[in-house]
Amino acid sequence: MRKFISNKFTLFALGILFVIALWIILSLCFDTNGGIFPSPINTFARFTELLREPYSYQCLGQTFKRMLVGFSISFAAALIVGIFAGNHQPLYDFLKPLMTVIKSIPTVALVFLFVVLLTPKDAPILVVIVICFPILYEAVANGIRKVDPQIVQAARVDGARYFKRVLVVKLPLAISYVIVGVVSSFSLSFKIEIMAEVITGTTSNGLGSVIHFVQQEDPTELTSVFAYSLFAIIFMLLFTLLEQIIKQVLIKQKD
Amino acid sequence: MKKYISLIAVALALTACNNGGKTISSESKAPEFDRASLSIVTPTGAPALAFYKYAKNGNFETNSNPSEGIIPQMVTGKKDVVVLPTNAGMQAILNKKADYQIAATITFGNFYLLSMNNDENKTLDANDTILLFQRGNVPDKVFHYVYGNDYDANVHYVSAVSDAAAAVNAGFFADANGNNVVPNYVMLAQPVLQTVLTKNTDKGYAVYADMQAKYKEKSNNQALFQASVFVKKTVNKDTAKAFLESLKGDIDEAIKTPDVINDSLKDIENAQTVYGIAPAMATAVTKNNNGMGLGFEYAKDNKAAVETFLKLFSIEGVNEEVYF
Numbered sequence: 362m363r364k365f366i367s368n369k370f371t372l373f374a375l376g377i378l379f380v381i382a383l384w385i386i387l388s389l390c391f392d393t394n395g396g397i398f399p400s401p402i403n404t405f406a407r408f409t410e411l412l413r414e415p416y417s418y419q420c421l422g423q424t425f426k427r428m429l430v431g432f433s434i435s436f437a438a439a440l441i442v443g444i445f446a447g448n449h450q451p452l453y454d455f456l457k458p459l460m461t462v463i464k465s466i467p468t469v470a471l472v473f474l475f476v477v478l479l480t481p482k483d484a485p486i487l488v489v490i491v492i493c494f495p496i497l498y499e500a501v502a503n504g505i506r507k508v509d510p511q512i513v514q515a516a517r518v519d520g521a522r523y524f525k526r527v528l529v530v531k532l533p534l535a536i537s538y539v540i541v542g543v544v545s546s547f548s549l550s551f552k553i554e555i556m557a558e559v560i561t562g563t564t565s566n567g568l569g570s571v572i573h574f575v576q577q578e579d580p581t582e583l584t585s586v587f588a589y590s591l592f593a594i595i596f597m598l599l600f601t602l603l604e605q606i607i608k609q610v611l612i613k614q615k616d
Numbered sequence: 617m618k619k620y621i622s623l624i625a626v627a628l629a630l631t632a633c634n635n636g637g638k639t640i641s642s643e644s645k646a647p648e649f650d651r652a653s654l655s656i657v658t659p660t661g662a663p664a665l666a667f668y669k670y671a672k673n674g675n676f677e678t679n680s681n682p683s684e685g686i687i688p689q690m691v692t693g694k695k696d697v698v699v700l701p702t703n704a705g706m707q708a709i710l711n712k713k714a715d716y717q718i719a720a721t722i723t724f725g726n727f728y729l730l731s732m733n734n735d736e737n738k739t740l741d742a743n744d745t746i747l748l749f750q751r752g753n754v755p756d757k758v759f760h761y762v763y764g765n766d767y768d769a770n771v772h773y774v775s776a777v778s779d780a781a782a783a784v785n786a787g788f789f790a791d792a793n794g795n796n797v798v799p800n801y802v803m804l805a806q807p808v809l810q811t812v813l814t815k816n817t818d819k820g821y822a823v824y825a826d827m828q829a830k831y832k833e834k835s836n837n838q839a840l841f842q843a844s845v846f847v848k849k850t851v852n853k854d855t856a857k858a859f860l861e862s863l864k865g866d867i868d869e870a871i872k873t874p875d876v877i878n879d880s881l882k883d884i885e886n887a888q889t890v891y892g893i894a895p896a897m898a899t900a901v902t903k904n905n906n907g908m909g910l911g912f913e914y915a916k917d918n919k920a921a922v923e924t925f926l927k928l929f930s931i932e933g934v935n936e937e938v939y940f
Contacts, residue, residue, distance in 0.1 A: 416885050416886060419885070419886070472684075473684065476685060476688050477691075477692060480677075480689065481689075482677070561679075561681065561685050562681025562682070562685035563677075564677070564678045564886075564889050564890045564892075565677075566886055566889075570680075570889055571889055573680055574680065574888070574889045577776070577892070578778070578811075579778065579785070579811075580778050580779060580782045581782040581785055581786060
């Protein structure tokens with residue numbers, strides 16, 4: 362019994378049941394008209410309807426596509442800058458104020474800035490790039506900085522040159538840090554993309570655009586808002602599951 | 617030799633006839649305007665509907681947050697054509713030096729004052745609680761232009777028309793102090809009004825005042841020049857003229873036969889999000905006495921009406937150069 366309860370997947374399933382129970386309680390407390398805080402039953406009923414509409418998948422697909430473009434650019438940039446900063450303490454120190462500034466800028470201010478510089482349709486991509494960059498950069502740079510110097514020294518003694526030491530020795534050892542950074546910023550970037558779509562008011566296909574539309578149509582009827590949000594939640598749950606599998610594969614490879 | 621000369625003469629004559637025929641043909645019918653030739657951005661709702669024939673055009677874009685999403689595009693000159701509330705577009709030109717000219721107005725107001733069927737004397741007066749939306753913007757300015765400031769003690773605001781609709785549906789709203797207040801009259805805009813009335817058929821809610829008609833009465837028969845088309849100065853004049861004539865034709869057709877809106881948009885999957893209104897609903901509201909307030913008037917030919925509207929926002933002294 363104890364083994365069953367402590368099993369990771371059992372706990373995960375219990376966690377989901379807890380979330381649904383909490384949702385039911387909140388809905389019973391706050392839902393005065395059947396739409397202000399829709400119950401899981403109403404939300405899932407609407408969600409089932411949306412599953413049958415190709416438009417829902419187009420919105421999810423477009424949001425994911427834009428997020429992926431932003432995230433990939435951010436990751437590539439963070440990898441390059443992070444590797445150099447992780448290997449060179451002066452560069453790391455030099456970039457610290459810049460990273461702090463980027464991390465501290467309110468996201469909404471970035472959205473407004475990029476709407477002016479670009480277009481409402483493209484602004485969310487740039488917001489994702491800027492928001493994710495410092496997180497990914499820190500993950501890469503810190504991962505490399507925390508590699509045991511003795512291992513690097515051994516590689517040097519073995520005749521490994523600079524780039525070989527960085528790419529073949531340091532980077533693989535820093536991978537767990539990088540994965541943590543990727544996972545946390547990936548989920549964040551999806552949420553930011555949706556939020557930026559709402560603020561910019563773009564009406565091109567996207568989860569944010571459609572959530573904004575259904576909210577504007579009737580602010581007291583949020584069943585559709587919850588149902589579209591469920592797309593994002595399920596999508597991120599699947600991603601979390603994928604992340605767990607990748608982690609287990611990596612641990613097995615390490616062993 | 618004579619034979620050759622006569623042959624050449626016949627050939628030349630035939631060529632001339634052929635060319636002449638072409639000229640006559642092209643003169644009799646102007647080439648149709650290519651809707652994809654100009655980049656356009658418009659707010660969702662009534663102004664977007666005027667562009668019901670642009671749904672498949674990659675150069676056409678709508679935005680549901682005009683102040684955040686459209687004004688910056690106008691100030692930075694990103695689009696050939698921008699549609700905005702007349703006052704907002706003019707302010708961008710006059711205060712932010714946006715390189716555009718006002719060409720035409722395409723929406724003439726879709727505001728209505730809804731009676732909540734709870735006013736004992738059935739007449740709007742200083743004792744009634746009035747709920748408006750968009751403080752300092754068109755609905756607020758139009759209300760005060762029509763009714764003055766006598767009712768201000770009981771005037772409350774919500775930020776958007778959707779919030780005003782929510783208040784009608786709920787039967788109350790939260791005032792600035794967080795107290796729940798029951799309104800007697802609520803300002804709404806189409807098509808939200810239609811949705812609200814359909815949702816509350818048993819409550820006796822009814823339109824108390826057509827704000828466009830009241831505005832007209834007050835302004836010496838001038839229409840409410842609400843949302844206008846602004847054309848970038850660098851756009852070729854002939855192209856711009858062809859665009860405006862084409863748009864005028866589209867709008868006239870929609871007013872005459874509103875079904876054309878639904879026919880053009882019904883197969884577009886995301887039409888509801890892009891236009892901010894379901895095509896069937898847009899058609900129904902337009903059929904109901906042009907409830908969306910669609911129309912087309914050149915700004916230059918209606919300077920007095922444009923300027924009357926701008927005066928509501930204290931915009932005065934607009935010079936000739938601003939007009940297309």
